[in-house]
Amino acid sequence: MxxxxxxxxxxxxxxxxxxxNFYELVLVCWxxxxxxTTYSVVLHNFSLTFKHFSFWPSSISFFESQxxxxxxxxxxxxxxxxxxxIKEIWVFIINFFKEVFNIDADSRLAEELLMTxxxxxxxxxxxxxxxxxxxxxxxxxxxxGLRKRMLMSRLQxxxxxxxxxxxxxxxxxxxxxxxxxFISILQY
Numbered sequence: 001m002x003x004x005x006x007x008x009x010x011x012x013x014x015x016x017x018x019x020x021n022f023y024e025l026v027l028v029c030w031x032x033x034x035x036x037t038t039y040s041v042v043l044h045n046f047s048l049t050f051k052h053f054s055f056w057p058s059s060i061s062f063f064e065s066q067x068x069x070x071x072x073x074x075x076x077x078x079x080x081x082x083x084x085x086i087k088e089i090w091v092f093i094i095n096f097f098k099e100v101f102n103i104d105a106d107s108r109l110a111e112e113l114l115m116t117x118x119x120x121x122x123x124x125x126x127x128x129x130x131x132x133x134x135x136x137x138x139x140x141x142x143x144x145g146l147r148k149r150m151l152m153s154r155l156q157x158x159x160x161x162x163x164x165x166x167x168x169x170x171x172x173x174x175x176x177x178x179x180x181x182f183i184s185i186l187q188y
Contacts, residue, residue: 029121113145
C-alpha cells in the first residue's frame with residue numbers, strides 16, 4: 001500500500017514546474033559553499049589540534065593559520081558576487097562564440113546552460129574531493145549543454161570551454177613580455 005503511494009508520486013503527471021531564477025540558484029550554491037567552508041575550517045582546526053604529535057607535520061605557523069581562516073571566511077562571504085561575475089564572464093564567452101560560429105540560438109540559452117552547470121555545486125558537500133569533482137562536473141555539464149542544446153560540434157564546444165584558460169595564458173604571456181621589455185629598456 002505504502003509502496004504504491006510512493007510509486008504514484010513518481011508516475012503521476014506533474015504540474016508545470018516554474019524554473020528558479022538565477023538569484024535563487026546562487027543562494028542554493030552559496031549554501032553548498034558554506035558547507036564546504038565549514039568542513040574546511042573544521043579540518044583545519046583538527047590539523048592544528050593534532051600537530052603537536054610527532055607523526056603530524058607542524059610546518060603551519062599561527063600567522064598562516066589565521067590567514068587561511070580569514071581568507072576562507074572572506075571567500076565564503078563574497079561567494080555570491082563571485083558567482084555573478086563567473087556567470088557574466090561565461091555568458092559573454094558563450095554568446096561571443098555563438099556569434100563567431102554563426103549558431104542560431106536564443107540569447108537566454110547561455111544563461112540556462114550555466115544554471116544547469118551550476119547544479120554541480122551539490123558536490124561541494126563531499127569533503128576533500130568534492131571541490132575537484134565540482135569543477136569537473138561543471139565543465140562536463142557545460143560541454144554537454146553546448147553540444148546538445150546549442151548544437152555545437154565537439155571542437156567548438158571544447159574551444160568554448162578552454163577559451164578562458166587560453167585568454168589567461170595569453171594575458172600572462174603579454175604581461176611577461178611587457179615586463180621583460182620594460183626591464184630591458186631600464187638597463188640601457
